[in-house]
Amino acid sequence: MDRYAWLPSHQQHAAYSLAHADTLIERAGRIALDHTRRDTVALDDIVVGDFVAMTLTDVALLPQAMVRLASDALNQLRSTLEHVLYVEVEHRVSVPLTSGQARGMEMPCTSSVDKLQEWATKRPRRDVDVLQPGTDLYQRIAHLQPFHRRNSQDAHPLKVLVEHTNHSKHRTPSIGATLIGALRPDRPSDDIQVTTPPDRPIKVGDVLATLPIGHVVEVSLWPKVSIQRPHTKTWHILIHELRDLESWVRRIAVPMLIAGSTDVSPLPPHLDITVGYADFRTALDTADHSPAADRLERLLGAEIAREALPGVLLLHSHGVSHDQALTAWAAALSDDEALQRHESLQGLQGHSLDAAVRTMIDEALNA
Structure with a gap:
């Protein structure tokens, strides 16, 4: 049985684009891991009264390739959605799209049912019958909109993806920084007082822990390379952010736009696209399913x-x-x-x- 029977030939491009995004995520993630394994931070014990403050004295600069690869991966994920929608419309219409209609094809990100209807019925899309309210393609698009999360639209994957890519396209590459993931004593100790890590990039002068003078406690510190969401200014572990958005696009958005359902076998994330494939279906079946x-x-x-x-x-x-x-x-x-x-x-x-x-x-x- 063909587990990917839901993917028609005109949408095979989506598998290649997702594979490219997966490669970019791996490259960004490897740089982030390498960065955290090197001397990411430097600490010194500074005496303050009767206590010693474990203080940050240096923070290594993030490799700029990492944030640019993250931007590229996010843009590739959004482009995949745009391409899938465009190709689906082009495949369904009875007459070729005009240049204006082609330019108007975009994956909307709307905050209400009314906003989505406005998007569909506004020129030049209002003359594209397959996009109008009541059609199955319109319903598929509607299913993916942030307005379904009434109290948390800012955290909806489509909203997050759009904000990331708008920022990296029009303003600056993704904004990355190092935060403290955790700092724990290697052995239980009542002497040390660990400071709650700030939910912001760490900087020289930050005090991570204090303990009385004369006491020695060995600790383990885990830095976390993070990315800032442009619209909420909140920080999220880089590889988790990329993982969650990749998973949503591949497992939810692409199947919904193409098949009208998420109850299908998701496309494999890791496909070697440096080679050509005479048999596309066999390539999918033998691809790596680990993102x-x-x-x-x-x-x-x-x-x-x-x-x-x-x-x-x-x-x-x-x-x-x-x-x-x-x-x-x-x-x-x-x-x-x-x-x-x-x-x-x-x-x-x-x-x-x-x-x-x-x-x-x-x-x-x-x-």
């Missing part, structure tokens, strides 16, 4: 596993004297191997954990 955000999460998980495994193994008496060998073994593991071995230890206790760790140490020493 960029999931692949990046797996990449990050593998890196965490490679860093964590030597520490776990060194706690065992059988591995305590083999620090360099265990570290080199873990570093050489592939992503899948690192994740599998790390996950295999989760939930184990007692004899089962001891046996699994001993087996893994033997594997590392014999590699």
Whole structure:
């Protein structure tokens, strides 16, 4: 059975455009991950009275390629919607569109039913029968409008996407910055007082925590590369914002515009478009169904596993004297191997954990 039977030949372009957006998201995400792994922030302990304030003394500048790739990905997602709508109208009309009608084809983003009707019945669209109220294409467009969220239109994916792309097209590239995701003591401690991270970009002079003089507490800090929504000025984790908008366009908007339903198999996000495909359907069936955000999460998980495994193994008496060998073994593991071995230890206790760790140490020493 063809899971993509809902996608007609005249709309195959959508799969290629979504694949391009996915590639851009992955590129932006990889730069963001690399950025957070380097010395993103510098801290110093500054004495204030009887306390020491953990204070930011430097914040690394964001790589500008990242925000531009994010802008490109967002614009590609919006272009996909525009192209799908245009092609669908062009396919349905009985006579070719005039130049004015062609220029008037756009995916609306409206705040009320009346505004959408005004959009459809305004020249030059009012002479395009397939767009008029009451038609199935009009209903499909209406289904995707922000006015369905009466109390949260600003958070509707179409509204967010339109605001991002209008800003990056007419004003500046996407606005990115580093915020504090979390700061936690490595071990529970009543001494340290962690400051609630500000919901804004961090800057030199920010105090992240305080503790009494003479006390030492090791902490872990997680910066988060974020993007600002132009219309609300709120900050959102970059890869989450791109993930959520990509998912909405691919899983909701494109199927609704083309098939009139979201109860279909969504198009695969990751398709290699650097090559040509003689058999489009086979290409879809063999494409990777993991979106960029999931692949990046797996990449990050593998890196965490490679860093964590030597520490776990060194706690065992059988591995305590083999620090360099265990570290080199873990570093050489592939992503899948690192994740599998790390996950295999989760939930184990007692004899089962001891046996699994001993087996893994033997594997590392014999590699």
